[in-house]
Amino acid sequence: MSEHSGHILILVENLSVPFDRRVWQESRALVEAGYRVTVICPMGAKQDREPEATLEGVRILRYPLRAATGGPAGYLREYSLALWHTLRLAWKVRREGPIDVVQACNPPDLLFLIALVLRLGGTRFVFDHHDLVPELFLSRFGGGGGPLYRVSKLLERITFACADAVISTNESYRQVAIRRGHMAPELVTVVRSAPDLSRFVPREPDPSLKRGKTYLGAYLGVMGPQDGVDYALRAIALLRDKLGRTDTHFLFMGGGDAFDDLVALSKELGLEDLVEFTGRVPDEFVQTGLSTADICLSPDPHNPLNDVSTMNKVVEYMAMSRPLVSFELTEARVSAGAAAVYVAGNDELGFAEAIAELLDDPARRERMGAFGRARVERELSWDTSRQNLVEFYARVFRARKAAR
Numbered sequence: 253m254s255e256h257s258g259h260i261l262i263l264v265e266n267l268s269v270p271f272d273r274r275v276w277q278e279s280r281a282l283v284e285a286g287y288r289v290t291v292i293c294p295m296g297a298k299q300d301r302e303p304e305a306t307l308e309g310v311r312i313l314r315y316p317l318r319a320a321t322g323g324p325a326g327y328l329r330e331y332s333l334a335l336w337h338t339l340r341l342a343w344k345v346r347r348e349g350p351i352d353v354v355q356a357c358n359p360p361d362l363l364f365l366i367a368l369v370l371r372l373g374g375t376r377f378v379f380d381h382h383d384l385v386p387e388l389f390l391s392r393f394g395g396g397g398g399p400l401y402r403v404s405k406l407l408e409r410i411t412f413a414c415a416d417a418v419i420s421t422n423e424s425y426r427q428v429a430i431r432r433g434h435m436a437p438e439l440v441t442v443v444r445s446a447p448d449l450s451r452f453v454p455r456e457p458d459p460s461l462k463r464g465k466t467y468l469g470a471y472l473g474v475m476g477p478q479d480g481v482d483y484a485l486r487a488i489a490l491l492r493d494k495l496g497r498t499d500t501h502f503l504f505m506g507g508g509d510a511f512d513d514l515v516a517l518s519k520e521l522g523l524e525d526l527v528e529f530t531g532r533v534p535d536e537f538v539q540t541g542l543s544t545a546d547i548c549l550s551p552d553p554h555n556p557l558n559d560v561s562t563m564n565k566v567v568e569y570m571a572m573s574r575p576l577v578s579f580e581l582t583e584a585r586v587s588a589g590a591a592a593v594y595v596a597g598n599d600e601l602g603f604a605e606a607i608a609e610l611l612d613d614p615a616r617r618e619r620m621g622a623f624g625r626a627r628v629e630r631e632l633s634w635d636t637s638r639q640n641l642v643e644f645y646a647r648v649f650r651a652r653k654a655a656r
Contacts, residue, residue, distance in 0.1 A: 256286040256642075258352040258649055261345060261370075262380075263363050265334045267474075268300035269293045269312050271532075273564065274382070274421075274445045275357060276310075281638045282645065283309040290351075292341045294334065298507070299532060313341045319509045327400065331360045342366050351375045353648060355419075359385045361407040364414045376652050379415040381425050384557055391478060391555035409433070417648055419443050419641070422583055424560035441644040445564050448634040451535050452571035457544040463528070465501040467611050470545035470574070472538060473565040475508035478558065480551035480579070482510075482517055487551070487603035489521045494601060495608050498526065502549075503541055507532045542572040546617065547610050550578040553598045562587055567632050570624030575617045577606045587632065591624030 260282055262275060269291045270276035279289045289310050294317035295301050305312045315337035319330065345351060354370050356363035357380040367377035386404045393400065412418070412433030418440045420426035426442050429435045462468045469488075475481050481504065491497045504514075504527065511529070518527045530537070542548070548569040552558045562583050569576045570591050578584045580594045593610060595602040610617055 256646065256649065257288075259288045259290070259350060260353045260355060260645070261342065261351045261375075262289065262291045262355045262357065263338055263342070263366060264291065264293045264357040265317075265331075265338070265363070266359055266382075267293070268296035268314060269310075270307060271296050271300055277448060277634055277638075278355075278380075278443070278641060279310040280308055281641055285642045285645070287645070290345055292338050292345075294337075313345070315341065327360075331362055334360075335362055335365065338363065339366055339369065342370065346370060346373060352652065353378055353645070355380050356411075357382050358411070359383045359388060361385050361404060361411045364407075364411045367414060374656075376416045376648060377414055378417050378419060378648060379411055380419040381429060382421060384425070384428060384560065387555075387557040387560075388478070391557040415439075416651070417441070417644070419644065421445055422560075422562045422586070424583055428560075441640060443641045443644065444632065444637050445562055445567075446632055446634040446637045447564075447568045447571040447628065449571060449629070451539075452542075452568060453539060454572065455536075455539045455543045458540050459544070461501070461503060461541060461544045463501045465499055465526075467500040467546045468541075468544050469500050469502040469547050469549055469607065470541055470569075471502070471504045471506070471549045471551070471565070472542065472568060473506045473563070475504070475506055475511050475514055477510050478552070478555070479508065479510070480553045480558075481514050483553055483579075483598065483600055483603065484549050484551035485514065485518055485521055485523060485527065487600045487607070488523055488526060490601050491604040491607055492523075492526065495604055497608055497611075500526070500546075500607070500611065502527045503545070504529045505533050505538060505541055506530075539572070542569065542574055545574055547607060548574045548576040549607075550576050550584065550592070551603065552579065552581065552584075554579050554581055559583070566592070567628060570632070571628045573621035573625040575610055575620035575624070577603060577610065579603070588624065589627065591620050591627065593620075 264275050282289050291312045295314045353376045354367050355378040389401045389404050418429045420442050426440050429440045515529050550566050559582050566587050576592045578592045580596045593606045595606050
């Protein structure tokens with residue numbers, strides 16, 4: 253018999269589900285704990301295209317949406333359409349029956365408006381804080397962030413003020429909720445984005461993935477403007493041009509808004525014989541690719557957002573016992589510790605040199621990989637995060653019952 257009951261509506265705007273791995277893991281964990289879960293999200297560009305689906309007990313409602321282009325005006329169009337479709341579908345769900353809790357995942361920090369509408373029926377509001385939106389705009393546009401930055405600061409304050417409780421992805425975000433959002437510490441819980449170890453299992457390496465090279469480097473994850481894949485490509489070009497290394501093939505697994513631009517950049521740099529873009533691939537391919545890889549890449553550049561954000565790929569590399577190269581980021585070091593080599597100052601040549609040094613030191617790679625896997629098993633796996641999430645929701649529902 254289920255331990256818990258109640259209906260949770262999860263709102264997410266920046267990725268489709270189940271492609272959004274964090275939201276999908278949360279949804280499945282809550283269903284397994286006995287809750288009824290509905291997710292409203294955009295359709296994916298090449299996947300998750302059905303307007304409605306029920307997968308593993310999770311009901312998913314999707315709407316069409318194009319990602320923002322063209323600066324602030326593009327974001328205004330994207331967010332306005334997303335808000336309208338989300339409200340339309342949320343109201344449809346509400347007409348079908350009560351919603352006990354709405355969990356809004358940012359960006360953008362606009363979904364509190366949906367929560368306010370649903371509150372008229374007694375729905376509680378949980379803010380799942382995925383991104384620091386003010387820092388996101390500051391990182392993308394610089395120069396003080398412009399008008400979007402100032403508006404995002406205001407919307408963030410309102411979101412925290414409306415929230416009954418907050419889920420933070422790491423301790424840095426939790427401190428933002430407490431200090432900047434003025435949330436009571438007991439209302440803010442860390443649920444890290446973490447790998448499900450049943451998905452990240454070693455497989456027999458496939459030497460053919462090296463395409464005749466001695467070594468394989470791998471990247472796994474979203475390819476958006478802020479994810480630094482362009483830094484990785486330029487570092488690979490420097491590895492070839494400055495360090496004379498052409499003995500490594502690089503596999504880039506994943507997709508995102510910048511995918512086509514990155515493929516074009518790779519061709520512009522003349523990397524066709526060193527770099528391969530697979531697009532989104534099945535779990536089995538990911539497992540084989542990472543099992544074959546000698547090193548992994550986490551090229552997210554240092555900026556106000558990335559410095560305090562936890563990158564899923566970092567912990568996923570660690571789960572597969574792979575050493576990685578990362579730029580010097582506060583939360584990357586918190587997660588990876590000795591499993592990574594850190595390069596300061598977004599230094600692309602330094603990134604290339606770190607790759608070369610690791611390739612030439614197999615004993616060090618093995619030590620780093622073993623350290624990473626042990627750390628994930630001990631404290632960074634989804635098992636720990638799942639427990640934190642379920643305990644968090646038990647408290648939310650107790651508070652809701654007490655407030656009646």
